[in-house]
Amino acid sequence: MTDALLNVEGLSKRFGGIVATDDLSLTVARGELHAIIGPNGAGKTTLIAQLSGQLRCDSGRIRFAGEDITALPPHTRSLKGLARSFQITSLFLDLSVLDNVALAVQAHAGHSFHFWRDARTEEALRAPARAALERAGLSGRADSPAAALSHGEHRQLELAMALAGNPRMLLLDEPMAGLGPEESARMVAKLRALKNDVTILLVEHDMEAVFALADRITVLVYGRVIASGAPDEIRANAQVREAYLGDADKGSVHV
Amino acid sequence: MTRALTPRNLVTAALLIGLALLPLYVALTGDRFMLTLFTRIVILAMAAVSLNLILGYGGMMSFGHAAYLGLGGYTVAILSFEGVHSGFIQWPAAIAVSALFALAVGALSLRTRGVYFIMITLAFAQMAYYLASGMARYGGDDGLSLEARSTFAGLVNLSNKTTFYYVCLILLFASIVLVWRLTNSRFGMVLQGVRSNETRMGAIGYPTFRYKLTGFVIAGTLCGLSGALIANHTDFVSPSMMFWTRSGDLIVMVVLGGMGTLFGPVFGALALLFLEQFLPALISAAVRPINPAGAAKAGEYWQLVLGPLLLFVVLFARGGIDGMLRSLSRRGADAEKARHD
Structure with missing residues (x-):
């Protein structure tokens, strides 16, 4: 060690x-x-x-x-x-799933004093966010409001946000x-895949x-x-x- | 039915066109009072739009926003009193004074949250109120009259009421465009993230304080400009324009119209000022058949009707007027879909 x-x-x-x-x-x-x-x-x-x-x-x-x-x-x-996820789900519930992750990407993309350009059309933010959703297995729900997700999906979103900054x-x-047992098994598989990176x-x-x-x-x-x-x-x-x-x-x- | 033609969009478009064509109506009917009323509505709508940036999008419950109306107004009036009439000096000065005040208030108040934040912003606004009351040279409690409106060296003549209305309207539209761009930019996404979950924003890497402060200063500055307008509109400023109830009015406009929506504050300002203007007469008219002698007196209790009305909106129409229009649009879309299915 x-x-x-x-x-x-x-x-x-x-x-x-x-x-x-x-x-x-x-x-x-x-x-x-x-x-x-x-x-x-x-x-x-x-x-x-x-x-x-x-x-x-x-x-x-x-x-x-x-x-x-x-x-x-x-x-x-x-x-x-050094990225963390939260035990008690701590998300931006009134924003979309993709917005949640894009915010996490944006945090690592320099300062945010950009006042004019539409952030939702910036591929530099959206593409890595979509990739992180993919890695967390949530790409299907990108446009749903975060509040509409199930508990299991919230946990996945937590993970996607932690991953978004390439920590x-x-x-x-x-x-x-x-x-539930099934969701747990899926999360274990996710973490095992992440372990290498x-x-x-x-x-x-x-x-x-x-x-x-x-x-x-x-x-x-x-x-x-x-x-x-x-x-x-x-x-x-x-x-x-x-x-x-x-x-x-x-x-x-x-x- | 295309998606662009929802009730919400139609009403919003009608509002904007109506505002743009109002002077035409005034010219046709000779109803000068409407021009005065709508100039006031447009100016206060601009103040509400500025408050909405921090309250609706940023989740910052500033209870001292009227202070900027006063600061902007007093800057114009004091400069005018001291012989500086050029708007090219007055208006930038009003903007600068408001920005500095917002910077100071924000730097202190934004370190706190919740009730403390509300109380500190309120305290600063009351401070500005008492400061204005104490300035004997500038009228103290009695306020200060403008000798003349801001001059713009032949560019525009603000003494012409129609011209002045259009200047205000253009600035309102510009503020809406500004807020629209801001709230969709990276900066705006941060602001909305802070509203939604500030702790998480820190955890994912945002120094939230400086973004909140920037939003706070932009909102204060914008409101300071509407203060410069209102001084020109009434040709008069007084400490009462900064009193805490005025800040409350601005909050009501934002909440009534729909927090965190682009046009909500405009709806809110329009609705509140209309109610303020016409509710007394309406109540009097309603009471007259029952009690002719007490009808005029009954009109004075218009706030008894306004209060429950606001309560109703807060309780049953969460998104305010804009929220109602949106759910109406959604229902329309659903019905349309059902018909196709």
Whole structure:
């Protein structure tokens, strides 16, 4: 693991008396799919928010591609190639599906102080947006209002928007949340296809998906890393089973 | 039925043609009052169009937009009072003053959201109001009369009411074209993204503050220009044109006409000023058969009718007048389709 794309050292975050992130260190290598798992309240979403810059950390350091990004605001991190998707669908519901993705493309296409030309006719924005929709499997719905999409399609749109800026790294916050088995399987296939092009940090509750996709898994409990390793190591780790699943007696984590 | 001939487009076209031909009607009937009323409608429609840019498209609930009407108006009146009558100086000055004020207000208020943003914009507008009330040299509370309308060195004569009406109308049309281009440009897409989900805009890489501020300044500047027009229209400015209820009127025009639609604010301004003008007489006429003595008095309570009417629009016609026309058009298209099927 010499080629680290994301490196987190000693990250801490407190909300009053609650320690959401506790001296957390983490390294994500270039090209890997790194999954973060942990029970509810383990601080997974808080971690994503700190990595993407929506939350300031109390202490610690975040390095992305060798650069200290700890103090950078979200939009700067995004422009550096660190894209996030949201656990709770966070879209531009009153705009069309294609407009949503085109906005994400536009964010990475220089400043937006262009006041006259119709942005909806700019191929430089529309073509990459259509390509990202294609990659996320949503090209059929390009002209629908985002509000008219199903929950599963919203998750796909989230992914398309994260992909639109050609990020170096994706922070995916529970992309499978609320999906049916069939949609979940489709999302897993999507992520597996993406794995080759982009480094992914995946927060996910769906163990089946995590063990199917991840190169490495980090287990978070109460904001602390209790184990980190390859899927097989994690599966075999007694501490993980106890802390995370609370069933150390059973033979293995069922996947 | 082609798609271009929807009720919405027909009504919009009729409105624009009607506005353009109004002086003809006035010339034929000699009804000068209509020209005065419509000049006012056109000017306030322009102010509403400017507010719509930030309120309707940008989701910024500015409650101090009338301040720019006052600033633009006072700039013209004060320059005129001090002996500068050229519109070539007055109008750019009005624009500059409004832009600077918008820059200052926006730089402070746009760091907040929701109720705080509303309160700060309101506070700044009230500040401008009290400032104008305190300027003893320029009339204080009593306001200031214009000695003469802005002069444009033989180019146009604004003292001619028809000419002045057309100047206002051209500027209104220009504002609509400007807002149309702006809202469809990259900048406008950002503005609408901010209205829809500002957090997400930050997450996908937009420094939202500077785009909101730019929109805020453009809207304030445009409204400042309509302030210069209104000073010329009434030949008078007073602090009351900046009072917070005037800002409320502008919001009502935008909401009544249809937020975030190109022509909504024009519909809204027309509807509100018409109601303001004719509702009292209408109520009096309705009451007269029942209570002849109280008829005139009843007309004074026209706002009792206006209030529920606005409530009705907000509750049942979400998109305002433009929204009603749009759903009418959609229903027409559906019926047409059903007939073909």
